Amino acid sequence: MTKYFNKKMQKFFLFFAHVHFFLYLCAQISANMNIEFAKEGITRARVLIERANHIVITTHMAPDGDAMGSTLALFHWLSEICGKESVQVIVPNAFPAFFNWMPGAENILIYEKEQAKCNALTEEADLFVCTDFNDPKRIGPIGEKLIASSAPKILIDHHLHPMDFADSVFSFPQTSSACEIVYRFIRSMDSGINLPVATCIYTGLMTDTGNFSFNSNSCELYEIIADLLRAGIQKDAIYDAVFNQYSTDRVRLTGYALYRKMRIFPEYHLSLITLSADELDQYHYQVGDTEGLVNMPLQISNVYYSVFMREERPKPGTPKPRIRVSFRSQGDRPVNIWASEVFHGGGHANASGGELFGRLDQAVQLFEKTFPKYIKKEGK
């Protein structure tokens, strides 16, 4: 009897051990993403860089921390470590003032403000390095210059389905950020990093993961951070510079938006915040003041989807206001299809954006009409 029992127990433990080991392997596979750059890809990019004398680095409209970090890290690497003499970062439009402290930010050209200078530089360029976007449409009018140019292009990005416009593509949608790929790109070239490169890379890792609260499960990410710390980054100071330097108006605008303007649709676990151009004026809105606002309703336990709409006054030549729409979600609840099919945008499954030209109330009507199609009703 005891013998029989022991055998049964042995079998049970063996089975349990196998299941446990399988689960452990699964966890290891998801924690180690195994991002390997093909040798030929790196060799080709190296040749393109070696041959280039006039390099333009560019990124998407409304640059965020990852866009700023990835372009500026490459700027420092190419000029200070690779010794390139003419390297210029051009961004399509203004970036938030809370990135002014970033090393090299003072050298960035903003296309919207200095078109002639930017056009001359893009015409002269013999290499473009593009980061953090998958479609030339995402970089506004520079996109047309980019496509028209015969100069080679390197793309470093983490969005799904990159368009076929670059000669050398490093696209890894499973990574945390474009900055992570820039880091891996530099290291794959057996190259070193300096403090400005490391600081810029850390900024993108931090902002694109919500200070390591999403897309940040890979242990390799923390190995990269350890390397950046060894290079001398002041991690806590970078957090402080980005997240603790807001104006009073910005914080009050956030309070107003959450208190007065947030609507919850409990059956759909959905939140909507809208801010009109008049409301933004009341709080002396500056570029970047609503950055991160769309994530806040997700702090509510039963809210899994959040949408934020911001009205921009019509620009000269465009009769209608532009409604900028941001989408966020948690878990297996994609919002990118909704963003692309209804709001002319797209993005990641859990973080997307789009736009609409029209009145804010029309955008809200469209939202109300379409969310039941794109959001599945769930229990509590």
Ligand code: 5GP
């Ligand atoms: P945000 O809400 O922060 O402006 O955008 C979130 C994410 O959505 C971005 O990182 C980007 O991947 C994507 N995204 C934003 N706007 C657009 C857009 O107009 N088109 C596409 N394809 N993606 C967008």
Ligand code: MN
């Ligand atoms: Mn990014």
